[in-house]
Amino acid sequence: MRTGLLCVLLCWAAVSVAVTPPRPDVSMDALAASDRWQALLHINPGATLRDRHRSYVDDDNFFLSETGKEDPLAELLATHEALQSPGAQARCRFPARYRFLAQSLGWEQAGAFDHCAQYREWRAAVTASRAVLVFPAAYLNSPSSMFGHTLLRLDQGEDSAVWLSWAVNFGAVSTAQDNSFFYIYRGLAGGYPGRFALVPYVQKIQEYSHMENRDMWEYTLDLDQQELDWLIEHLWELKDINFDYYFFDENCSFRLLELVEVARPGSQLLTELRFAEVPVNTVRALDDRGIIRERHYRPSKAVELNNLREQLNGNQQALARRLADDPSLLTSDAFLAESASDRAIMASVAYRYLRLKYRKEERTDAVAKDSFALLTAMNQLPPVAVPETLDPEPPEKGHGTQMLAISGGQREGNQDFGELSYRLTYHDLLDNPYGFLRGAEIEGLDLTLRSTESGDAKLEDLQVVSIRSLAPRNRFIQPLSWYVDGGLERAWAGRRRLVRYLQGGAGGSWQWGNWQPYLLTSLRMENNSEFDTFVTPGAGLDAGILYRRGRWQWQAGSVGHYFTNDFYRYTSQLAVQWAVTRQHGVRASLEREGWRGDGDNEFKLQWRWYFD
Numbered sequence: 001m002r003t004g005l006l007c008v009l010l011c012w013a014a015v016s017v018a019v020t021p022p023r024p025d026v027s028m029d030a031l032a033a034s035d036r037w038q039a040l041l042h043i044n045p046g047a048t049l050r051d052r053h054r055s056y057v058d059d060d061n062f063f064l065s066e067t068g069k070e071d072p073l074a075e076l077l078a079t080h081e082a083l084q085s086p087g088a089q090a091r092c093r094f095p096a097r098y099r100f101l102a103q104s105l106g107w108e109q110a111g112a113f114d115h116c117a118q119y120r121e122w123r124a125a126v127t128a129s130r131a132v133l134v135f136p137a138a139y140l141n142s143p144s145s146m147f148g149h150t151l152l153r154l155d156q157g158e159d160s161a162v163w164l165s166w167a168v169n170f171g172a173v174s175t176a177q178d179n180s181f182f183y184i185y186r187g188l189a190g191g192y193p194g195r196f197a198l199v200p201y202v203q204k205i206q207e208y209s210h211m212e213n214r215d216m217w218e219y220t221l222d223l224d225q226q227e228l229d230w231l232i233e234h235l236w237e238l239k240d241i242n243f244d245y246y247f248f249d250e251n252c253s254f255r256l257l258e259l260v261e262v263a264r265p266g267s268q269l270l271t272e273l274r275f276a277e278v279p280v281n282t283v284r285a286l287d288d289r290g291i292i293r294e295r296h297y298r299p300s301k302a303v304e305l306n307n308l309r310e311q312l313n314g315n316q317q318a319l320a321r322r323l324a325d326d327p328s329l330l331t332s333d334a335f336l337a338e339s340a341s342d343r344a345i346m347a348s349v350a351y352r353y354l355r356l357k358y359r360k361e362e363r364t365d366a367v368a369k370d371s372f373a374l375l376t377a378m379n380q381l382p383p384v385a386v387p388e389t390l391d392p393e394p395p396e397k398g399h400g401t402q403m404l405a406i407s408g409g410q411r412e413g414n415q416d417f418g419e420l421s422y423r424l425t426y427h428d429l430l431d432n433p434y435g436f437l438r439g440a441e442i443e444g445l446d447l448t449l450r451s452t453e454s455g456d457a458k459l460e461d462l463q464v465v466s467i468r469s470l471a472p473r474n475r476f477i478q479p480l481s482w483y484v485d486g487g488l489e490r491a492w493a494g495r496r497r498l499v500r501y502l503q504g505g506a507g508g509s510w511q512w513g514n515w516q517p518y519l520l521t522s523l524r525m526e527n528n529s530e531f532d533t534f535v536t537p538g539a540g541l542d543a544g545i546l547y548r549r550g551r552w553q554w555q556a557g558s559v560g561h562y563f564t565n566d567f568y569r570y571t572s573q574l575a576v577q578w579a580v581t582r583q584h585g586v587r588a589s590l591e592r593e594g595w596r597g598d599g600d601n602e603f604k605l606q607w608r609w610y611f612d
Contacts, residue, residue, distance in 0.1 A: 026104060026105055028073065028076060028077065028080075029073060031076060031104055032072040032073035032075075032076045033072070034265070035261075035265030035266040036100055036262075036265040037072060037076060037100060038072060038265070039258070039261040039262045039265045040096060040097060040100060040234060040237075040262060041055050041057070041068070041072055041075060042055050042056040042057050042243075042258055043055055043056075043072060044056055044270075045270055045271055046271065046273060047254075047270040047271065047272065047273060047274050048249050048250060048254075048273070048274055049273075050244070050246075050250070054069055054070050055068070055069045055070075056243055056244070056250065056258070057069065057241060057242075057243055058193070058242050058243055058244045059241045059242040059243075061240075061241065062237075062238075062241050063075055063078075064078035064079050064082050064090070065077070065078035079094065079097050079101065080101060080105075082094075083097065083098050083101060084101075084107070086112075087115050089115075091112060091113060091115075091116060092113065092115070092116035092118070092119050093237070094237050095113060095116075095119060095123075095233045095236060095237070096230060096233040096234040096236075096237055096262070097237070098112060098113075099230070099233060119236060122236060123232070123233075123236070126154070126166060126198065126232055126235075127156055127232075128154035128155060128156060128165075128166070128228050128232060129155065129156065129157050129158065129225060129228070130154075130155040130157070130158060130220060130221075130223075130228075131152060131153070131154055131155075131220075131221045131223050131228055131231065131263075132152070132153040132154075132155060132165075132218050132219060132220050132221065133150060133151075133152055133153075133218070133219040133221060133256070133282070133283065133286065133292070134150065134151050134152070134153050134167070134204070134216060134217070134218050134219075135148055135149070135150050135216065135217040135218075135219070135279055135280070135282075135283055135395065136148060136149045136151075136204075136208040136214045136215070136216050137214050137215045137216070137217070137395065137437060138214075138436075138437045138440060138442070139208075139213075139214050140437075140440055140442070140467065140469040140471075146442055146467065147278040147279055147280070147425075147426060147442065148278070148279040148280060148395070149208070149252055149253075149279055150252055150253045150256055150279045150282050150283070151167050151168060151169040151170075151204060151252070151256070152167070152168035152169075152256055152259065153165050153166070153167055153168075153201050153218070154166040154167075154168065154228075154232070162201055162202075162205075163200075163201070163202045163205075164201075165200075165201040166198055166199070166200065166201060167198070167199050167200065167201040167203070167204045168196060168197075168198055168235065168256075168259070169196070169197050169198075169199065169204070169252070170194055170195070170196050170197075170243075170251075170252045170255040170256065171194065171195070171197070171245075171252060172192035172193070172194050172245040173192055173193050173194065173195055173242075173245075192245045193242040193243065193244070193245060194242070194243045194244065194245030194250070194251075194255070195238075195240065195241065195242060195243070196235065196238045196239075196241070196255070198235060213300045213301065213302035213303075213356075214300050215297070215298065215299055215300050215303060215392075216297075216298040216300070217283075217295065217296070217297055217298070217394065217395060218295070218296040218297075218298060219283060219286065219287075219292045219294070219295050219296075220292070220293045220294045220295075220296075221260070221286065221291055221292060221293065222290065222291055222292065222293040223260075223263050223264065223291070227263040227264055228263065230262055230263050231259055231260075231262055231263040234259070234262045235259075243255065248275070248276045248277070248425075248444070249274050249275065249276055249277045250277070251277055252279070253277050253278065253279040253281070253282035254270075254274070254277040254282070256282060257269040257270055257282055257285060257286075258270065260286065260291065264291070267289055267291065268289065269285050269286070269289065275424060276401070276402075276424055276425045276444070278401050278425060278426060280395045280396055280398065280401065280435075281401060281612055283395065283396040284396045284612060287396055295394060297389070297392045297394075299389055299392075301352070301355070301356055301359075302356060302477060303389060304352065304386045305349065305352045305353060305356060305476060305477070306474075306476075306477070307386060307387040307388075307389060308345060308348060308349050308352065308384070308386055308387065309349055309474070309475075309476060310387075311345055311387065312342065312345060312346065312349065316338065316342060316345075316346055317349075317475055317476075318475065319334060319335060319338075319346060320345075320346040320347075320349040320350045320353075321350070321353070321475045321476060323335070323346060323347065323350035323374065324350040324351075324353045324354050324357075324370070324374075327350070327370050327373035327374050327377075328373075330347070330373065330374075330377050340381055340382055341382055343377075343381055344378065344381035344382045344383070344384045345384055347374055347377045347378045347381060348378055348384045349476070350374050351371060351374040351375055351378060353476045354367065354370060354371050354374065355371070356476075356477075393434050393435045394435060395435045395436070396435070397434065397435050397582070398427075398432070398434050398435025398436050398582070399427075399431060399432050399434075399435075399582055399583055399610035400583055400610035400611040400612045401425045401426045401427070401610075401612060402422075402423065402424060402425065402610065402611050402612065403421070403422070403423040403431075403608055403609065403610050403611075404421070404422050404423075404608075404609050404611070405419075405420070405421040405422075405423075405606050405607060405608040405609070406418070406419065406420055406421075406606070406607055407419035407420075407421065407604050407605065407606040407607075408604070408605055409602060409603050409604035409605060410602070410603055411600060411601070411602040412600045412601060412602070413601070415452060415453075415454075416452065416453055417450050417451065417452045418450070418451050419448055419449065419450045419451075419460065419604070419606075420448070420449050420457075421446070421447065421448040421449075421606075422446075422447050423443060423444075423445065423446040423447070424444050424445035424446075425442070425443070425444045425445070426442045426443060426444065427440070427441065427442060427443070428441045428443055428466070429441045429468065429470070429546060429553070429555060430553045430555055430575060430576075430577040430587060431553075431577070431585065431608075431610070432551070432553075432577075432579040432582060432585060432610075433548065433553065434579075434582065438548075439469065439470035439471055439472065439481075439509060439516065439546070440468070440469055440470070440471075441466060441467065441468035441469075441470075441483075442466070442467050443463060443465070443466040443467075443485075444464070444465055444466075445462075445463075445464065446461070446462070446463040446466065446487075447459075447461070447462050447463075448460040448461040448462075459488065459498065460489075460490055461487070461488065461489045461490065462487045462488040462489075463485060463486075463487040463489070464486055464487040465484070465485060465486060465487070466483075466484075466485035467483060467484050467485070468482075468483040468485075469481055469482055469483070470509040470516065470518050470546070471509060472509050472510055472511035472516060473508055473509065473510055474510075474511070480506055480507075480508070481506065481507050481508055481509040481518055481520060482504070482505065482506040482507075482520070483504055483505060483506075483520060483542070484502075484503070484504035485502075485503060485504070486501060486502035486503065487500075487501070488500055488501075489501065491526075491528075491569065491593070492569060492593055492595050492600070493528050493530035493531065493567065493569075494530045496600075497528070497529065497530065499526055499527060499528045499529075500526070500527040500528075501524060501525065501526045501527070502524070502525045503522060503523060503524035503525065503561075504522070504523060505520040505521040505522035505523060505542055506520060506521060507519045507520035507521055507542075508520075514547055514548050514549050515545060515546070515547055516545065516546040516547075516548075517543075517544070517545040517546075518542075518543065518544055518545070518546075518557075519541070519542075519543045520541070520542040520543070521539075521540075521541060521542075522539065522540050522541055522542040522559055522560075522561065523537065523538070523539050524537065524538045524539070524540075524561045524563075525537050525538075526538065526563070531563075531565055531567070532565065533564075533565070536563050536564060536565055536567075537563065537564055538561030538562055538563035538564065538567075538569075539561060539562060540559065540560040540561040540562055540570075541559070541560065542557070542558075542559040543557060543558060543559075544556055544557020544558065545557070551578055551579040551580075552576065552577070552578055552579075553576065553577045553579075554574075554575070554576045555573070555574075555575050555576075556573070556574045556575075557572070557573060558570060558571065558572035558573070559571055567595070567596075568595060568596045569593070569594070569595045570593075570594050570595075571591065571592070571593050571594075572591065572592045572594070573589055573590070573591040573592075574589065574590045574591075575587060575588070575589035575590075576588055576589075577608075582610075583609065583610045583611065584607070584608065584609055584610070585607075585608045585610075586605070586606070586607055586608070587605075587606045587607075587608060588603075588604070588605050588606070589603070589604050589606075590602075590603050591603075591604075
């Protein structure tokens with residue numbers, strides 16, 4: 001009888017533990033509204049127009065309540081019910097949620113995951129005592145990396161090798177069959193799911209610094225061990241969980257801010273409305289809130305090669321280039337006539353060039369033989385130290401990525417006008433270049449309204465996208481320069497009218513001190529109501545020169561197209577900008593729009609304000 005009664009009492013106790021209600025002194029409404037719970041659910045506080053005050057997560061597997069995406073309280077109650085029983089499988093799926101409830105409600109934490117073998121194995125492997133935000137700089141030849149990229153590195157210790165670290169990356173789940181333009185379209189329209197991935201950091205070093213020739217900036221975050229543990233535990237909860245991915249706002253950088261909010265809730269990283277979230281703004285947001293402790297610059301292999309190359313004169317550079325193709329020149333009179341230190345630099349330049357040139361290809365026996373010959377020569381010569389880049393420019397210290405401008409000017413000597421311009425993002429060739437990639441232009445949604453004395457304000461220009469890559473060529477690195485832009489603009493065809501266009505081209509660019517000339521082919525597709533065909537193609541050239549000195553940026557250039565309907569049009573421009581401060585500039589331009597036998601001249605003076 002006593003034994004039976006004891007069994008009943010034990011069963012009752014077990015049931016009472018399994019259905020323990022929330023503590024009466026704890027408000028579940030308050031917990032659901034807390035910064036930590038909102039961060040764990042990725043609730044949008046109003047940072048983007050989509051999913052306002054709902055979870056950004058677009059995956060039913062993330063929620064325990066049918067209304068969890070819209071209702072944080074319902075998700076909290078469902079989580080409480082699912083996690084409270086010892087041995088509950090939901091604990092293995094949501095360790096950060098369990099920690100939140102355990103700390104809030106006084107639950108036992110010791111042994112809470114003893115039954116979670118997979119999670120405990122993963123957690124033992126993923127350890128960190130430091131988090132570093134990594135910003136690989138802009139890379140225009142990849143649509144997903146035009147604005148740069150951000151990822152998070154988890155280091156095992158302050159002095160541990162980064163090769164042993166983990167990289168936390170968020171990206172679109174695309175396919176190898178997607179071409180660049182299809183990727184951009186789907187990325188703008190939210191056509192891809194996005195996921196977090198945890199991979200060895202060495203893979204990212206190879207991908208960005210070696211494979212894509214990108215400089216990398218590393219920012220150590222001021223997070224303590226408890227904050228890091230929150231972040232790591234939540235990463236397990238995000239395994240194979242889908243988010244919507246949008247190229248402009250809900251992208252890699254935006255998602256990393258959400259992770260930091262989990263580690264340090266209440267940081268206010270996502271409270272401001274964002275129409276575009278570019279990686280450099282992520283760095284600025286963390287820097288402005290004191291979450292960045294220190295900064296480190298890691299140059300790409302291409303930059304290291306260039307720094308070495310610049311130690312040689314023109315003849316020595318030419319000889320180093322020939323050495324890469326024919327290492328037998330190591331015994332030539334021309335090579336042996338140089339000093340030992342110069343020979344060491346030339347051999348190092350030739351060897352690094354070979355490594356860079358064949359970084360994406362399988363090395364042949366011939367390449368391996370040439371590399372070994374150069375490496376042997378380097379070991380017999382004085383050691384060579386790669387010169388450091390002097391005063392590298394931190395990207396977060398550059399101008400703001402949005403721009404507002406007011407202008408005044410005159411067209412054809414007697415028509416005065418005023419303009420108001422707004423650019424959503426990001427940088428053009430005449431903007432203050434500090435912190436930005438030289439010769440790179442990326443503009444998105446650049447709008448200009450013009451008002452004249454004779455009428456109301458009219459749309460003068462709507463540039464949907466403008467991308468221009470003028471990477472200089474030299475003996476060792478010979479990138480292709482290219483550009484593409486499209487939108488609406490006023491152009492001459494019988495009269496100045498609004499036309500729709502898409503144009504682009506490719507060619508070369510070179511660097512001579514502060515001067516950078518360029519020459520590109522140019523193709524244009526134009527929808528013009530004056531033309532007989534719906535879309536009229538044209539072809540021509542785009543040529544010019546850039547000059548940079550201190551705060552001054554100059555550009556002179558001309559682009560012209562001959563259309564298939566025998567119409568010809570060109571635009572020539574001389575423009576100069578003075579960077580008054582980091583966030584303000586004054587630009588003046590003189591432009592001639594010409595056509596067969598005639599043309600109009602225009603002068604404009606513009607004040608530009610940059611902001612985030």
